[in-house]
Every structure is written in structure tokens, then in C-alpha cells.
Amino acid sequence: MSSLSYSPDGQYIVTGGIDGKIKVWNTSTGLSFVTFKDHESSVTDVVFSPKGQVVLSSSLDGTIRAFDMIRYKNFRTMTSPTPTQFSCVAVDISGEIVAAGTQTDFSVYIWSLQTGNLLDILKGHEGPLVDLSFSPTGSDQLITASWDKTAKIWHVYSSKHPVESLNHSSDLTALAYRPDGNEVCVATLDGCLTCWDPLDGTLKTTIDGRHDISAGRSHQDFQSYQNISRSKYYTCIAYTADGTCLLAGGNSRFICLYQISKKILLKKFQISHNRSIDGLYDYLDSRDVHMDDPPLSDDDESYPLPKETLPGVQTGDYSSRQRNPLISTSALSFSPSNRQWACATTSGLLVYTLDDFLNFDPYMLDTHVTPDSILRTLRAHNYLKAIIMALRLNERSVTHRVLLNTPFQHVRSVVHELHPNYLQRLLDFLALHMEDSPHVELHMHWISCALSLHGPYIQQNLPKMVTTLRHLQKNVLKQQLSIQDICDENQHLLSYIHSIQSCKHIQKPTETEDDVLPESAAQLHLLNKEKEKLNELVLDASHEQRSSLAPRRRKAKG
Known part of the structure; x- marks a missing residue:
């Protein structure tokens, strides 16, 4: 150009x-x-x-x-x-x-x-x-x-x-x-x-x-x-x-x-x-410079070519020079x-x-369809009307907000009641938005509901929607490969941690009283005394329990 x-x-x-x-x-x-x-x-x-x-x-x-x-x-x-x-x-x-x-x-x-x-x-x-x-x-x-x-x-x-x-x-x-x-x-x-x-x-x-x-x-x-x-x-x-x-x-x-x-x-x-x-x-890389290359003349603008050429071989042919x-x-x-x-x-x-989304292409836009009215409809929990208004306005930020604020359990009912005229616009937005969005499960739920509930309409209008479906397939496959890599990496990491914990031959050496520092010797002595007292109390309690149960046993035998 x-x-x-x-x-x-x-x-x-x-x-x-x-x-x-x-x-x-x-x-x-x-x-x-x-x-x-x-x-x-x-x-x-x-x-x-x-x-x-x-x-x-x-x-x-x-x-x-x-x-x-x-x-x-x-x-x-x-x-x-x-x-x-x-x-x-x-x-x-x-x-x-x-x-x-x-x-x-x-x-x-x-x-x-x-x-x-x-x-x-x-x-x-x-x-x-x-x-x-x-x-x-x-x-x-x-x-x-x-x-x-x-x-x-x-x-x-x-x-x-x-x-x-x-x-x-x-x-x-x-x-x-x-x-x-x-x-x-x-x-x-x-x-x-x-x-x-x-x-x-x-x-x-x-x-x-x-x-x-x-x-x-x-x-x-x-x-x-x-x-x-x-x-x-x-x-x-x-x-x-x-x-x-x-x-x-x-x-x-x-x-x-x-x-x-x-x-x-x-x-x-x-x-x-x-x-x-x-x-x-x-700076040029010295690895690209070869001592065997012939020097260039002042009027030759082509790159150095091989000295020898073979009949029928295009590589090295002087008639196929490339710059x-x-x-x-x-x-x-x-x-x-x-x-x-x-x-x-x-x-x-x-x-x-300066704009992230240049294509402002509204569909059946009315005077009452504005970003403020869409947000008011969303706050009123009218999710179907909110998504229809967002698709008609075709503003990416507004549609994204409506999509994320629709409860997960209401997605299927919203897609079921959605008119088929808005289906392609919804799939276009999902295909475009899932490229850089972390909400994988939410997008897959919207896509599966749209494809399962409106399958006959998609089959009838397949030539018109083939571009949208290819874009959707490409991004879904990209998300699948990304999640598969994460799962493989975590699987190996978990197996490594499990193998470390299950190694029984690696034991920590026990400490003796001689190895304990002098300032903590008194604390260790007090802990041993408390441990002995607790053992005595447990033995006394068990002895009293046995003595109280002995008359009952004799009575039961009689």
C-alpha cells in the first residue's frame, strides 16, 4: 500500500x-x-x-x-x-x-x-x-x-x-x-x-x-x-x-x-x-552471517545465492530470487x-x-432501550426482558453485566423463553466474550441451553449461522485445551505430594532430654508430671466404673 x-x-x-x-x-x-x-x-x-x-x-x-x-x-x-x-x-x-x-x-x-x-x-x-x-x-x-x-x-x-x-x-x-x-x-x-x-x-x-x-x-x-x-x-x-x-x-x-x-x-x-x-x-545476529557467502556488489540488492545449482532444482535457482x-x-x-x-x-x-468494541450495531432499537433502563430491569429481577434489551442495544459492557447477574438456576428458563431472532446475537456475544473471560462454567451453561432448546431453529437456519457456530466451536475448543492443561498439571502435582507423604522410610529423628535446651527443661518436666496425673485420673475413673458395675453384673447373673 x-x-x-x-x-x-x-x-x-x-x-x-x-x-x-x-x-x-x-x-x-x-x-x-x-x-x-x-x-x-x-x-x-x-x-x-x-x-x-x-x-x-x-x-x-x-x-x-x-x-x-x-x-x-x-x-x-x-x-x-x-x-x-x-x-x-x-x-x-x-x-x-x-x-x-x-x-x-x-x-x-x-x-x-x-x-x-x-x-x-x-x-x-x-x-x-x-x-x-x-x-x-x-x-x-x-x-x-x-x-x-x-x-x-x-x-x-x-x-x-x-x-x-x-x-x-x-x-x-x-x-x-x-x-x-x-x-x-x-x-x-x-x-x-x-x-x-x-x-x-x-x-x-x-x-x-x-x-x-x-x-x-x-x-x-x-x-x-x-x-x-x-x-x-x-x-x-x-x-x-x-x-x-x-x-x-x-x-x-x-x-x-x-x-x-x-x-x-x-x-x-x-x-x-x-x-x-x-x-x-x-543489531544483526552473527549466526546469520556465513564466511562462504560471496560479497555483494553495490548494484546487487538480492541476498547471496548458492554458487552451484542442480538441473531441475528450484532451490538455489537464480531465476527465483526472493527479497x-x-x-x-x-x-x-x-x-x-x-x-x-x-x-x-x-x-x-x-x-x-481507543475503543475496545467499535461495532455498534443495534437491533430493533427503541427510545426506551437505554443502559439505565436495562439496569433497572435487571434490578427488578426481570432477567428475560433485561437480556432482550441488552441484545437490542448491542453494547458489550451492558450485555456482559446482564449475563453475569442472571442467576445460574434461571438461565435455562430465560433461554427457553428467548425469541429465536435473538439467538444468533446471543451466541455471537458468548463466542466473543468467552475468549478472555474466566467464567467458563457460566458460558458453557448458556451455550448448552441455547443449543439444546433451540436445536430445530439452528438446523433450519444453518447456512446463516455457520459462521457463528464455527467461532463458538473454536473458542470452546480453546477453553477445553486450557482446562485440560490445568488438570494435567494439577494431577501430577497431587500425585507428587501424595508420594512424599506416603514415604515411611523418611522419619524425623526424635529428641532426647539431653538435646533439649536448658531453658525448656523445666517446661518438659512439668508436662511430664501433668501427663502422669492425667493417667492416674483415667485409671481411677475406670476402677470406680468397674466397681459400680460389679453388683449389677452379679444381680443380672442371679
């Missing part, structure tokens, strides 16, 4: 790849539901329109394509008068004007999305463009970033204002507008993040991130990870929705989160721990809800969120 963009409502993510495909993902389920294959070369940038009904993409094939998110088709293709390769694309807040930057002629092309006509060509850069963005406030400002060490502010709708240049000491690699439009951040090749005021063109702050985004060594690197120059800069940046923090990533396994006002690093996210990806560790991918982050974006952010990395599309 080379680029990504959030939809205005934060429900979808569109990504573009170097294979020329564009995919749209659902953030709640993590599934891709549509793929566009119209581009003939790598996709360099994608963006949603402000209303979320159109997806725009730029590609190295020299086209800017617009895709309809209602009919899922390419309805507009925009090209330049002369063939060129586009590196970035942006759309204004009205959704009518489309701008794209190029890599070959260093120009910015502007089209009308309604007609597809080319409106203007902005020239002034002396290097390839890496990023551009319209002002999110609706003004006519367009900011472009280029490898010529400048970021230019254009006024698209009027030619009276001159073009203003923001000069830097190094080449620019990324650009991001703050959501309120009062600040723009630029990433440069020297590892700095520079924040500007786009209204008057003044410098606000600079963050040095060269030491924060350190990458690991590759198998082809001959220097230490501190001296690797490919990772000392950021290639993608993104503001949070409130504009207080900044995310930055590059050719490294880390993504850094900065507090802009205080210029401090808040957190570093490691995007992968997969050892098959190159550049993941700071491990290098860890990197190619795109970043924050959700408009400020609850999650996504990044396109070597491992794929990663979504980080």
Missing part, C-alpha cells in the same frame, strides 16, 4: 497500492468490500471528496481518476496535455476543484470535477512535487511541497495575490494541513518537522525528530543503525482531529506521536514484530472522530483505536 484516506464520517478507508489497485475498507469489520482496477500503473495518492461520495486517485500512468462510491464505477478520467506522472492529488472543500502534482514537469494541474476540463496549470517549482493540500477552511489557498526545498502557497481562485514561498534548508518529503486551517506542517529530508502559519507565512515551531525515527539494520547494511541515512527523515505526517498532536512515520518500524506546543515525543508505536521483514532490529521487504510506513491519516488512526505499512493496513 502506498497511500490511504479516511472518509468524512470515519467509517471507511480507501487505500492505493503499487499494483494499481484501489481498495475500500470498512473500519468496523476490517474487510475490503470493493476493489477498483482501472489504473495501469502504481497508485501514488488517494483522497475522499468532502461529502464522501467520490474517491479521487493519482497514478504513474498519467491519469487522475474519480470513482463513484454509490455505483462503484470510474465516472471521470482526467489527463494532462502532455504525458506526465502524477505523484499527489487533492480536492477542495466544495468538491468541485481537483489539483494534482507531477514528478516530471514539476507543475500543478487543476481540473473541474463536474466537466473534467483542465482549468489551469501552475508552474514555479524546480523539482518533483511530493504533496499538496487545499485549505480545510474553504479559502483559495493551495500549498504544495517539492524537492526544490520550498513549499509554495497558491491562490487558486484569484491571480491578484502573488505566490509565496516557504524556504527550507533541505528537500521536502511530506505536507499536512491542520484541521482548522491555521497551521501547516512540513517534513524535510534532515528529519525536522516545521510548522508554519499559512496566513502570514511565519515560522511557528520546529521539531527535530532525527533521533526518534531510528531504523534497524538491513542484511545489506555495512554500518551501524545509528549511521543509516535512509531512516533519518519522515515520509508521511498527519494532524490529530483537534490539532494538538502530530503523527509522523517513515522508513522505520516506529511511528512517533508529538505534542506540538511543547515539542515533546509522547509515544512511539512499533508497527511490526515480524522477523521476516527486513530492518526490524538494531525480504523493508519495514516502512508509506501513509498516515487520523479519523475525523479522533478515536482512531490508520497507517499503510509493509505489513498492511493497521488501525489503532
